[in-house]
Amino acid sequence: MTLAERARRVIPGGVNSGQRSIPGLTDLVIARTAGSRFWDSEGREFTDYHAAFGPPLLGHNDPEVAAAVADASGRIGLTGVAVTEAEVVLAEQLAELIPSIEQVLLTSTGSEATFHALRVARAVTGRRLVVKFQGCYHGWHDAVSLNVISAPDRVGRPDPTSTGILPEVLDATLVLRFNDVAAVRQAFAEHGADIAAVIVEPIPHNVGALLPTEEFLRTLRAECTAAGSVLVFDEVITGFRHALGGYQAISGVTPDLTALGKAIANGAPIGALGGRADLMEQFSSRPGGPVFFAGTYNGHPLPVAAALATLRKLREQPVHEHVFRLGARVRSELAALYRRIGVPAVVTGYGSVFVSYFMPGPAPLSYDDLLANDTALFVGYRRRLIEHGVFELPLSLKRSHLSYAHTDADVDRLLEATEAAVTRTLAE
Numbered sequence: 229m230t231l232a233e234r235a236r237r238v239i240p241g242g243v244n245s246g247q248r249s250i251p252g253l254t255d256l257v258i259a260r261t262a263g264s265r266f267w268d269s270e271g272r273e274f275t276d277y278h279a280a281f282g283p284p285l286l287g288h289n290d291p292e293v294a295a296a297v298a299d300a301s302g303r304i305g306l307t308g309v310a311v312t313e314a315e316v317v318l319a320e321q322l323a324e325l326i327p328s329i330e331q332v333l334l335t336s337t338g339s340e341a342t343f344h345a346l347r348v349a350r351a352v353t354g355r356r357l358v359v360k361f362q363g364c365y366h367g368w369h370d371a372v373s374l375n376v377i378s379a380p381d382r383v384g385r386p387d388p389t390s391t392g393i394l395p396e397v398l399d400a401t402l403v404l405r406f407n408d409v410a411a412v413r414q415a416f417a418e419h420g421a422d423i424a425a426v427i428v429e430p431i432p433h434n435v436g437a438l439l440p441t442e443e444f445l446r447t448l449r450a451e452c453t454a455a456g457s458v459l460v461f462d463e464v465i466t467g468f469r470h471a472l473g474g475y476q477a478i479s480g481v482t483p484d485l486t487a488l489g490k491a492i493a494n495g496a497p498i499g500a501l502g503g504r505a506d507l508m509e510q511f512s513s514r515p516g517g518p519v520f521f522a523g524t525y526n527g528h529p530l531p532v533a534a535a536l537a538t539l540r541k542l543r544e545q546p547v548h549e550h551v552f553r554l555g556a557r558v559r560s561e562l563a564a565l566y567r568r569i570g571v572p573a574v575v576t577g578y579g580s581v582f583v584s585y586f587m588p589g590p591a592p593l594s595y596d597d598l599l600a601n602d603t604a605l606f607v608g609y610r611r612r613l614i615e616h617g618v619f620e621l622p623l624s625l626k627r628s629h630l631s632y633a634h635t636d637a638d639v640d641r642l643l644e645a646t647e648a649a650v651t652r653t654l655a656e
C-alpha cells in the first residue's frame with residue numbers, strides 16, 4: 229500500500245485540510261522542503277509558488293528562523309502561566325510596526341484572530357451584524373464561513389461554505405461586493421445602527437488579487453467611524469508579506485483591529501489580534517475583561533521565537549526589495565508572454581503575490597469580474613506546470629507567492645514552463 233493509500237484509510241480524504249484536497253494530486257506525499265523547493269516521497273523536485281498559502285516569505289526552513297526555534301526548544305517549554313520575555317518583545321514590535329496596534333494578543337491561527345475580533349466587536353457595540361465581502365476568506369468559523377469562492381448562481385445571496393451552521397448565524401452576516409462604495413453606504417444607511425463590525429482583506433488574496441480603490445478603504449473607515457462600528461482589517465496574508473506595517477501602512481487607512489498570521493513567523497503556527505487599547509482591554513486576559521479569550525498554545529515559545537527571528541530578518545535584510553522586484557518581473561513578463569501567444573489574460577497581484585486570470589481586461593475590481601475567468605485554462609495549465617516541476621496550486625483563483633529564496637533563475641524556469649503549459653492546455 230502506498231503512503232497516500234494508507235493516509236486515506238486513517239485520515240478522511242488523506243489530508244488534514246479541505247484546502248489540501250486537490251483533484252489530480254491525491255497521490256502526492258510531501259517529503260522535504262528547502263528554500264524555494266519541496267520534494268515528494270518519490271524524490272521529485274518542485275519549485276514552490278504555492279508556499280503553503282503564504283507563510284514562508286523567507287523561503288522554507290530559513291536557517292536563522294530554524295536556529296531560533298532550535299535554541300528556544302532546548303531552553304524553554306510551554307508553561308501556560310504568566311508571560312515570557314519573548315512574548316513581551318514580540319508584542320512591543322507589533323505595536324511599534326503596525327499603525328492600528330496599541331495592544332496585541334497572540335493566537336495559534338488566523339481564524340482565531342478574526343473570531344476574537346468579531347466577538348469583541350459584538351461585545352462592545354452590543355450589535356448583531358457583521359459585514360464581509362464576496363471573495364474574502366477570514367478562516368473557518370461560522371460568522372465568516374460564507375461567500376468566498378461562490379458559483380455564479382450563488383453570488384449576491386448567502387452561500388455557506390459548510391453545512392452545520394445555524395441559519396441565524398449566517399443571517400447575521402451581510403455580504404457586499406468588494407470595492408462597491410455605494411453598496412457600503414447603502415448597507416450603513418439601512419443597517420448602520422445594527423452593524424457591529426466590517427471585516428475585510430484589504431487585498432482579497434483568497435481569490436487571487438483584487439486591488440482596493442483608495443475610495444473604498446476610506447469609505448469603510450468613514451462609515452464605521454460615523455456609525456460606531458468596528459473596522460477589522462484581516463491582514464493574515466498582507467501583513468508582513470507586503471510591508472512590515474501591513475497594507476494599512478501602505479494605504480494610510482487605519483482599522484480599529486487587525487488580524488495577523490502566516491508570514492509573521494515564516495510558517496510556524498501563530499496568529500495575532502491587535503488594535504485599539506480600549507477594544508483589546510475588553511478581553512479576559514485583563515482581570516475583569518468580559519470577552520473570554522484563551523488558548524493553550526497562545527504565545528508558545530517556539531512560534532514566538534520563529535516570529536522574532538522572522539521579523540529580525542525582514543527588518544535587517546532586503547527581503548521586501550527582493551520579492552517586490554521578482555514579483556514585478558514575473559507580472560510584466562507573464563503579461564508579455566500571454567500577449568505573444570495571443571491568450572487574453574489579466575496578470576495582477578501585489579509585491580510578491582501574482583496571479584494570471586484568463587479573461588479580457590481591465591483588472592478586476594470585485595469577485596463578479598472574476599466570473600469571466602476561464603477556469604479550465606486556469607486549472608489546466610497549473611496541472612501541466614507540475615509536470616515541469618513548477619508548483620502553482622491547481623485550484624481556481626488561487627494566488628502564487630514568491631519568497632526571499634526564489635531567484636531570477638527560478639523565474640526564468642517559471643516563465644518557460646508557463647509558456648509550454650499554457651500553449652499545450654490551449655491546444656487540448
Ligand code: PMP
Nearest residue numbers: 337338339365366367462464465
Ligand atoms: N484570513 C485570511 C485572509 C486567510 O487567508 C486565512 C488563511 N488562508 C485566514 C484568515 C485563516 O488563517 P488560519 O488558516 O491560520 O486559521
